[in-house]
Amino acid sequence: MDRTELEKFARPFASQWIAENVPMISGGLTVFQEALADDDREIIDDVFWRFIQNHEDPRAALAGGLESFSTISVDFLRLQGRFMRSGKYRAAANPETLQELYADGERMRGYYLDGLFLTYALWPNHVQMLKFFRDRFLARLPENVSLLEVGVGHGLMASLMLEQLPGSSYHGIDISSHSIDYAMENFSPALKQAGRVKMSCADITDPALKPGHHDAVVCCEVLEHVLEPDVLLEALSRSVEAGSFGFLTTVANMEAEDHVYLFHDADDIRTHITRGGFEIVEDQANGLPGMEDATPRPLNYSAIVQRT
Ligand SMILES: C[S@@+](CC[C@H](N)C(=O)[O-])C[C@H]1O[C@@H](n2cnc3c(N)ncnc32)[C@H](O)[C@@H]1O
Structure with missing residues (x-):
């Protein structure tokens, strides 16, 4: 697929994948907005393209990325609820957990970087x-x-x-x-x-x-x-x-x-x-x-x- 084809494929693929797999996070995501401004659509398509451009199988790459995006989105909802009750960031009491995370290839490569990348198309x-x-x-x-x-x-x-x-x-x-x-x-x-x-x-x-x-x-x-x-x-x-x-x-x-x-x-x-x-x-x-x-x-x- 060339860039134009990839851009055409990514947004509908993302909305369908989320609707089928994690419909509970769909509220408020860009790909579910009814009226998306032209310049929003253009930058969202560009982010999706940058995400999949180097992958041989764009469908598999985007599906994997959306799984990671779901992980951090669901986690965010859970953590945010706790923060609203406590008024404190949990990691502040154990800042050494940050160094552990950044050194941990399984988490960084498993969901953190892919998921965060796609927030720039979806949040x-x-x-x-x-x-x-x-x-x-x-x-x-x-x-x-x-x-x-x-x-x-x-x-x-x-x-x-x-x-x-x-x-x-x-x-x-x-x-x-x-x-x-x-x-x-x-x-x-x-x-x-x-x-x-x-x-x-x-x-x-x-x-x-x-x-x-x-x-x-x-x-x-x-x-x-x-x-x-x-x-x-x-x-x-x-x-x-x-x-x-x-x-x-x-x-x-x-x-x-x-x-x-x-x-x-x-x-x-x-x-x-x-x-x-x-x-x-x-x-x-x-x-x-x-x-x-x-x-x-x-x-x-x-x-x-x-x-x-
Ligand atoms: C939330 S990500 C932000 C990534 C990107 N800049 C963005 O806006 O989406 C935080 C990044 O900062 C790095 N980071 C965290 N603390 C840092 C520090 N003290 N010095 C250098 N990099 C740090 C992390 O490893 C991670 O890659």
């Missing part, structure tokens, strides 16, 4: 964050920018950056070798050969780490995974000059097996970002569909920032 808030990243943040950067990304994960943001900015170079840092290997495997053959990518397996909060100087920084969904987000923000701000752009995302009041730092609301997140050496240029704070009026209020937050 409405993640689709909005990805559009904001691509259309508002990447559009600001010059083509030959040198980028630092912390928390590479599945590599979706990296592949978008490298393709949209063909003269750019990329340095990714992730504490998990499984994330780095997975991201490298998912790049298109052209990107793998181009020699524009450097990866380092390291903890960004390690004071001995020297990430080097870059023109722009990206850090998506990592601030809530460290005990001291201020230390992470300071490491990011040290790696760029004043005036450089950055893109940051995180959550408030949203549980996951590896969330340890609890942000209370968007203003709380903004305070940390500003204290960490960045000015907020533009941001979005989207309540969780169906829980917009809940207390505490779960939300996804994303910001284009500039080093002060």
Whole structure:
């Protein structure tokens, strides 16, 4: 199947697979929305394509990915219910469980990275964050920018950056070798050969780490995974000059097996970002569909920032 055929096949396949196998998670997912805006549909199809592009059997690959996506979605619902009752992230009491997870190939390769990748096609808030990243943040950067990304994960943001900015170079840092290997495997053959990518397996909060100087920084969904987000923000701000752009995302009041730092609301997140050496240029704070009026209020937050 070529790209056009893959894109045509993926969305209907995903909605049918979810309707047949895990109908209880279908409420609110993008592929079940009756009126999908054209630009949403386009980025969702692009994410599905990036997910299956390197697989010989796209049907089997997408079915496996949807199984992983179901695992993290069901788990999220269970964990979020517990968080709403306790007001605490469970992993905060045992932060060593995060290192165990990131070192555990069975979990990282079994469901974590595949599942998280597909949230950018299926969870409405993640689709909005990805559009904001691509259309508002990447559009600001010059083509030959040198980028630092912390928390590479599945590599979706990296592949978008490298393709949209063909003269750019990329340095990714992730504490998990499984994330780095997975991201490298998912790049298109052209990107793998181009020699524009450097990866380092390291903890960004390690004071001995020297990430080097870059023109722009990206850090998506990592601030809530460290005990001291201020230390992470300071490491990011040290790696760029004043005036450089950055893109940051995180959550408030949203549980996951590896969330340890609890942000209370968007203003709380903004305070940390500003204290960490960045000015907020533009941001979005989207309540969780169906829980917009809940207390505490779960939300996804994303910001284009500039080093002060
Ligand atoms: C939730 S995933 C986010 C992946 C991707 N950026 C996204 O937005 O979907 C968190 C990633 O950050 C990495 N990570 C967590 N703590 C880290 C740390 N202290 N230093 C570097 N990477 C870290 C994890 O290994 C994982 O790949």
